[in-house]
Amino acid sequence: MKISDVFHMSFIFISVTVLFSNINSQYCTDAAAAEDKSSTQRRPYIIHVEENLTMSHQKWHESFLPSTSSSQGLMFSYKHAMSGFAAMLTEDEVEAVSKKDGFLHAHPSENYKLSTTHSPSFLGLIKPPVGSNNQNNIWRDTFDYGKGIIIGVLDSGFTPNHPSFDDHRDMPPPPKKWKGKCQAPIVCNNKIIGAKSFIFNLDGSRVSSPVDEDGHGTHTASTAAGQFVDNANVLGSANGTASGVAPGAHLAIYKVCGSSAYCAGVSILAGMESAIKDGVDVLSISLGSSEGALYMDPISIASFKLVNYKGVFVSASAGNEGPKISTLVNASPWIFTVGASTIDRKILAVVKLSNGVKFLGESAYQPKNFTPSPSFPLLFPQSEKDENSSYCSNVTTLRSIGVSGKVVICNVGIVNRIQQGLNVADAGGVAMINIGSVDDGFTTFAASDEIPTSGINYQDGQKILNHYYENPNLTVTIEFLGTQIRGDDPAPAVASFSSRGPSKVTPGFIKPDVIGPGVNIIAAWVNPNGNSHNVSPTYKIESGTSMSCPHLSGVAALLKKAHPDWSPAMIKSAIITTSDVTNTNGNRITDQYDKTSANFHVMGSGHVNLIKANNPGLIYDTQFTNDYVVAYLCGLNYTDNQVSIFVPHSKCSTSQINGVDLNYPSMVVRLSRSNYYRRRFSRLVTNVGPNLEYKVIVNPPPGVIVDVEPKKLKFMSIGEQLKFNVDVYLDANLPEFSEGFGYFSWVSSDEKINVRSPMVITKEIISV
Numbered sequence: 005m006k007i008s009d010v011f012h013m014s015f016i017f018i019s020v021t022v023l024f025s026n027i028n029s030q031y032c033t034d035a036a037a038a039e040d041k042s043s044t045q046r047r048p049y050i051i052h053v054e055e056n057l058t059m060s061h062q063k064w065h066e067s068f069l070p071s072t073s074s075s076q077g078l079m080f081s082y083k084h085a086m087s088g089f090a091a092m093l094t095e096d097e098v099e100a101v102s103k104k105d106g107f108l109h110a111h112p113s114e115n116y117k118l119s120t121t122h123s124p125s126f127l128g129l130i131k132p133p134v135g136s137n138n139q140n141n142i143w144r145d146t147f148d149y150g151k152g153i154i155i156g157v158l159d160s161g162f163t164p165n166h167p168s169f170d171d172h173r174d175m176p177p178p179p180k181k182w183k184g185k186c187q188a189p190i191v192c193n194n195k196i197i198g199a200k201s202f203i204f205n206l207d208g209s210r211v212s213s214p215v216d217e218d219g220h221g222t223h224t225a226s227t228a229a230g231q232f233v234d235n236a237n238v239l240g241s242a243n244g245t246a247s248g249v250a251p252g253a254h255l256a257i258y259k260v261c262g263s264s265a266y267c268a269g270v271s272i273l274a275g276m277e278s279a280i281k282d283g284v285d286v287l288s289i290s291l292g293s294s295e296g297a298l299y300m301d302p303i304s305i306a307s308f309k310l311v312n313y314k315g316v317f318v319s320a321s322a323g324n325e326g327p328k329i330s331t332l333v334n335a336s337p338w339i340f341t342v343g344a345s346t347i348d349r350k351i352l353a354v355v356k357l358s359n360g361v362k363f364l365g366e367s368a369y370q371p372k373n374f375t376p377s378p379s380f381p382l383l384f385p386q387s388e389k390d391e392n393s394s395y396c397s398n399v400t401t402l403r404s405i406g407v408s409g410k411v412v413i414c415n416v417g418i419v420n421r422i423q424q425g426l427n428v429a430d431a432g433g434v435a436m437i438n439i440g441s442v443d444d445g446f447t448t449f450a451a452s453d454e455i456p457t458s459g460i461n462y463q464d465g466q467k468i469l470n471h472y473y474e475n476p477n478l479t480v481t482i483e484f485l486g487t488q489i490r491g492d493d494p495a496p497a498v499a500s501f502s503s504r505g506p507s508k509v510t511p512g513f514i515k516p517d518v519i520g521p522g523v524n525i526i527a528a529w530v531n532p533n534g535n536s537h538n539v540s541p542t543y544k545i546e547s548g549t550s551m552s553c554p555h556l557s558g559v560a561a562l563l564k565k566a567h568p569d570w571s572p573a574m575i576k577s578a579i580i581t582t583s584d585v586t587n588t589n590g591n592r593i594t595d596q597y598d599k600t601s602a603n604f605h606v607m608g609s610g611h612v613n614l615i616k617a618n619n620p621g622l623i624y625d626t627q628f629t630n631d632y633v634v635a636y637l638c639g640l641n642y643t644d645n646q647v648s649i650f651v652p653h654s655k656c657s658t659s660q661i662n663g664v665d666l667n668y669p670s671m672v673v674r675l676s677r678s679n680y681y682r683r684r685f686s687r688l689v690t691n692v693g694p695n696l697e698y699k700v701i702v703n704p705p706p707g708v709i710v711d712v713e714p715k716k717l718k719f720m721s722i723g724e725q726l727k728f729n730v731d732v733y734l735d736a737n738l739p740e741f742s743e744g745f746g747y748f749s750w751v752s753s754d755e756k757i758n759v760r761s762p763m764v765i766t767k768e769i770i771s772v
């Protein structure tokens with residue numbers, strides 16, 4: 005785990021640790037290193053078994069348990085999310101279970117971690133002024149604010165009585181199909197139509213309150229579907245009307261993460277099981293594990309059932325492990341995987357050095373009484389006695405250095421930014437310049453700081469340090485300029501922390517699918533928020549792919565409202581093929597890590613453009629029928645038992661397909677010696693109207709040739725499907741090629757619709 009993650013995104017989406025050391029025996033060939041060899045210690049296990057239709061699933065699952073008196077019984081019995089159960093078992097007991105008929109696979113439950121006022125308007129959604137009923141407003145008129153759509157949120161619970169979860173403004177009662185409930189002490193209203201907890205204590209007993217003890221779940225739920233709340237702000241900053249992306253949608257809360265922000269795999273499965281039974285339309289999952297085989301990942305397994313058997317749109321966060329490549333999670337082809345990008349809002353805290361040089365930092369705390377003059381001496385704490393002195397983590401160290409009356413420079417890390425500020429103040433410092441980590445690149449963060457602070461990006465931080473070293477007499481002040489929309493920085497840009505592709509587990513299509521708002525996002529938080537400038541109701545600024553995921557869940561709810569007959573794959577295709585690759589300045593979206601143009605592994609297909617997604621013209625509908633998914637999973641070289649976790653009694657003897665052969669709207673094509681550096685695949689597009697003729701425009705990366713046949717598709721009716729073939733091969737004149745980014749687009753005859761399929765083409769390098 006990177007230090008920067010812990011401190012910018014403490015409750016957000018952090019990389020995973022395997023809490024329960026793994027086992028090493030014949031029934032679990034994918035076991036990690038065994039640390040604790042004790043075979044008497046009980047841990048939560050997830051056990052997959054065949055279905056048995058001759059008895060109740062609970063009885064059937066119990067029949068696998070050891071009959072010893074010390075056995076604690078089933079923790080959870082799953083029927084819809086998977087076929088199997090969770091139980092506290094010892095290694096010996098798991099071994100015994102694995103010998104019974106009908107057993108498929110067992111693994112210890114892994115722990116997953118949890119990875120606004122303005123972001124809806126950045127998506128083109130602006131609340132019409134009161135009394136403007138005749139004015140055209142797409143949010144209200146086309147999408148009806150997502151009214152009646154049910155968004156399930158798998159997270160740390162929610163905060164009852166927060167105005168973001170009120171059901172005023174004509175919220176209808178839940179639709180008839182809804183089967184969910186609210187667990188005591190929660191009383192459902194028409195906004196919160198379900199709230200359940202799936203947390204358990206270490207003794208296996210359940211904790212029943214769905215109340216959020218962390219804040220993360222409150223933030224994500226209100227981002228997806230929070231009510232309109234006027235005068236929402238963080239310490240007075242970014243003041244405005246807060247709302248979720250789909251403020252008319254219902255929320256169903258599935259608490260699967262406890263107070264220490266960890267989320268047990270067994271609880272995640274139980275929450276998803278309940279979401280299937282209750283009847284959600286969209287499921288928002290802002291958490292993840294490290295990337296592993298699909299059959300080891302409860303989110304992947306249960307999402308398969310949700311998407312393909314229940315028509316639920318599942319959006320999940322890509323992770324906060326950027327800028328390293330191949331760090332993303334939740335990359336199953338049936339999940340919508342969301343990366344994080346900036347919006348065009350900054351809450352400025354400008355660092356002004358006495359030599360006239362300025363740097364644009366951010367803070368949500370904008371003290372009115374911190375005057376730009378006088379200027380204060382600058383200090384970067386360096387102590388031989390404390391290797392961590394530059395992190396301002398130890399008040400004793402700061403006092404011994406003598407920070408009194410100074411502006412203190414602190415590197416992000418060791419303790420969180422709020423605590424760093426408190427330490428500086430405790431030791432007598434007047435303000436803090438907080439420098440981001442090298443991995444944060446050019447991303448700046450606005451925190452609810454306790455003392456006057458400017459959060460500066462890594463690059464600017466190094467420049468400030470150079471000025472400081474050159475001139476020990478340098479003084480400094482911080483000027484607080486408040487909330488600025490459309491600053492100099494073009495938006496969106498991909499957040500440095502946003503996890504990147506390519507996926508190692510699911511090659512063949514581009515992941516993440518898209519990026520959406522995930523930097524300095526304001527949404528509801530728990531009351532109180534553990535901060536001395538406590539205000540109620542509480543809103544908080546957070547950054548992470550945890551924040552971008554619920555934006556896309558809200559977008560999916562709006563599209564579902566406007567197009568009730570679209571499948572999850574159709575909604576996904578609409579968002580992917582219409583996404584933007586340019587920013588507000590009209591230039592290519594950049595990567596905030598190094599300000600270079602973002603490629604498709606970094607930004608996915610591009611940034612969500614809801615207005616265009618509402619009218620995509622053509623759709624790639626990937627229906628994962630049983631045969632299709634078995635062919636795909638067998639193509640990933642999974643065993644019969646592993647594939648049977650998804651589809652009962654599967655055999656891999658028949659046809660197999662690769663990721664690039666799925667009817668996915670994006671593609672990663674690998675040219676290798678084994679395919680003679682030539683790959684052909686086909687796609688089927690569905691017309692969702694109007695009836696038009698489309699012609700293909702191909703923009704291959706240099707070094708390859710991409711042939712699409714036929715070059716024209718003429719649609720005569722809505723729902724009509726037409727097939728085309730794509731041939732990709734090396735250009736004999738340009739042998740240097742190793743990886744390139746291109747696309748092909750179907751452009752309508754009226755030139756109003758552009759259905760873009762981004763492509764990554766790689767060539768196998770033969771080492772000699």
Ligand SMILES: *[C@@H]1O[C@H](CO)[C@@H](O)[C@H](O)[C@H]1NC(C)=O
Pocket residue numbers: 054055056057058059067105106
């Ligand atoms: C279902 O359970 C019954 C009773 O334990 C057993 O006889 C039968 O073999 C099981 N069926 C399958 C398909 O495992």
Ligand SMILES: *[C@@H]1O[C@H](CO)[C@@H](O)[C@H](O)[C@H]1NC(C)=O
Pocket residue numbers: 235237239240243244
């Ligand atoms: C927020 O804006 C509203 C309306 O413009 C105003 O009445 C209110 O005082 C503002 N609140 C803060 C904290 O600036």
Ligand SMILES: *[C@@H]1O[C@H](CO)[C@@H](O)[C@H](O)[C@H]1NC(C)=O
Pocket residue numbers: 389390391392418
């Ligand atoms: C510095 O921080 C690291 C990481 O938290 C810690 O392991 C180490 O003990 C700290 N060193 C001192 C001198 O406090």
Ligand SMILES: *[C@@H]1O[C@H](CO)[C@@H](O)[C@H](O)[C@H]1NC(C)=O
Pocket residue numbers: 389390398399400401
């Ligand atoms: C802070 O530093 C002092 C002296 O260097 C040390 O005794 C103390 O344990 C440190 N405190 C923490 C919380 O690391």
Ligand SMILES: *[C@@H]1O[C@H](CO)[C@@H](O)[C@H](O)[C@H]1NC(C)=O
Pocket residue numbers: 474475476477
């Ligand atoms: C810093 O200030 C001291 C005392 O006023 C002066 O002697 C010294 O020349 C100054 N150094 C620089 C680099 O300006």
Ligand SMILES: *[C@@H]1O[C@H](CO)[C@@H](O)[C@H](O)[C@H]1NC(C)=O
Pocket residue numbers: 639640641
């Ligand atoms: C599956 O195994 C075959 C043969 O060993 C190999 O060529 C192929 O790359 C493997 N596929 C994946 C997705 O690992």
